[in-house]
Amino acid sequence: MQAQTPDITTLCATLDEQRQRYMQVFVMGSPMAFAALCAIGALMMSEETGFPWVFVLFWTAIVTLVLFHVMNMKYRKRTKAALMRDLATGMGLEFKADGVMDWDDVAPHAILPPHDRCGIEDGFTGTIANVPVAFQEMNLVDISRDRDGDTTETTVFHGAVIRIGIGKTLNAHTVIMPDGAAGRFWRTAFSKFEPVRLSAPDFENRFDVMATDQLEAHYILDPGFMESFLAVGDHIGTKNFEASFRGSEILFAISRPGALFEIGHLFHALTPQDLATVQNEIAAIEGLVNALKLNPYTGLGAKIPD
Numbered sequence: 671m672q673a674q675t676p677d678i679t680t681l682c683a684t685l686d687e688q689r690q691r692y693m694q695v696f697v698m699g700s701p702m703a704f705a706a707l708c709a710i711g712a713l714m715m716s717e718e719t720g721f722p723w724v725f726v727l728f729w730t731a732i733v734t735l736v737l738f739h740v741m742n743m744k745y746r747k748r749t750k751a752a753l754m755r756d757l758a759t760g761m762g763l764e765f766k767a768d769g770v771m772d773w774d775d776v777a778p779h780a781i782l783p784p785h786d787r788c789g790i791e792d793g794f795t796g797t798i799a800n801v802p803v804a805f806q807e808m809n810l811v812d813i814s815r816d817r818d819g820d821t822t823e824t825t826v827f828h829g830a831v832i833r834i835g836i837g838k839t840l841n842a843h844t845v846i847m848p849d850g851a852a853g854r855f856w857r858t859a860f861s862k863f864e865p866v867r868l869s870a871p872d873f874e875n876r877f878d879v880m881a882t883d884q885l886e887a888h889y890i891l892d893p894g895f896m897e898s899f900l901a902v903g904d905h906i907g908t909k910n911f912e913a914s915f916r917g918s919e920i921l922f923a924i925s926r927p928g929a930l931f932e933i934g935h936l937f938h939a940l941t942p943q944d945l946a947t948v949q950n951e952i953a954a955i956e957g958l959v960n961a962l963k964l965n966p967y968t969g970l971g972a973k974i975p976d
Contacts, residue, residue: 682940685749692745692936696737703733742936749934753945754792761952763796769806770795776808776831779914779921781845783826785810792931794952798959802835805955807930829910829926832955833919836964842883844890844915846899849876870896876909890915898963905957922958 704726711726751767758765770793776782793806810827845863863880866887873896881887891899902922903909910925930951933944 682753682945685752685934686939688748689745689934689936689939692741696741696936699737700730700734703737704730707733738936745936746932746934749940750792750931753933753940753948754931757945757948757952758794758796761796761956762798763794763952766793766795767791769793769808770804771806771831771833775833776921776923779845779916780843781847781912781914781921781923782808782831783810784812785826786813787811787823798956799964801959801964803832803955803959805830805832807831827923827925830922830924830930830955832922832924832958834922834959834962834964835919837918839918840886840890840915842881842886844879844881844883844887846913846915847878847880848909848912849874849878866891868896873900876900894963898961901961902958905961906954920962 707726707729711722714725715721747767754765754767769790772790773788787810789809789811791807793804795804797803808827808829808831809825812824812826814822814824816822843863844866862882864882864884866879866881866884868874868879868888868891870891870893873891877899879887879891899913903911906924908924908926912923914921914923931948933948934940
């Protein structure tokens with residue numbers, strides 16, 4: 671990561687020049703909009719009503735807000751694309767602004783809630799500790815309507831979704847959730863599942879485990895893996911996460927408030943702290959993968975010989 675610092679510094683300087691150009695468009699655009707609206711106001715003016723200052727000021731404010739939003743979004747999109755590509759490359763990953771997986775890729779794991787709209791962005795893919803990994807930001811929204819036809823939008827999940835490849839194909843499906851989550855929310859989704867009892871009080875005090883096959887669940891959750899799994903929360907900085915073991919992969923759904931992998935603002939030059947925030951978010955996912963200790967020769971990570 672250190673080897674990338676000079677290039678990132680140069681890129682930040684280049685992007686700040688672009689920020690200043692976008693800022694110039696914004697600064698010039700607002701007075702021009704005001705002048706144009708004043709001209710329109712002069713045409714609307716009459717002896718009875720006088721000059722329509724309310725009209726001019728109101729629409730100047732609207733145009734200024736819209737212009738700022740457009741310029742800021744354009745700058746942030748360009749900044750993110752440029753910086754994320756460099757950051758991802760420096761960490762041996764590939765970045766895709768529109769994500770690296772869709773809903774159909776994660777739906778079979780049954781740990782993400784029902785929803786009406788799915789938003790996906792900022793995807794990374796590659797290998798971490800010799801393990802294939804893909805992760806991205808995902809936002810799921812439920813839309814409900816009342817008797818009057820008014821709609822209410824509720825975010826039912828926002829955070830990171832992470833797919834981690836393992837060296838074998840599992841025959842059953844095992845899910846790990848925060849303690850108490852299974853009984854509250856997933857009664858229908860997990861109708862084919864049964865609770866798994868483990869001789870590990872520390873683990874069972876923090877998580878509920880459900881599976882379609884008890885033997886395979888105990889194979890996955892050996893003492894060493896449970897210890898590693900308990901360390902995951904320390905690396906990602908939250909206890910609000912779930913995991914699904916299905917097919918040849920593990921899927922993590924990590925709930926986080928606020929946007930992930932965001933960087934750049936029209937009113938602020940990029941700083942090392944901005945870069946550090948994004949780097950830390952990616953590093954937390956690296957820490958998660960490393961904490962699982964998916965050894966390619968033993969246990970869950972071991973590859974089955976051809």
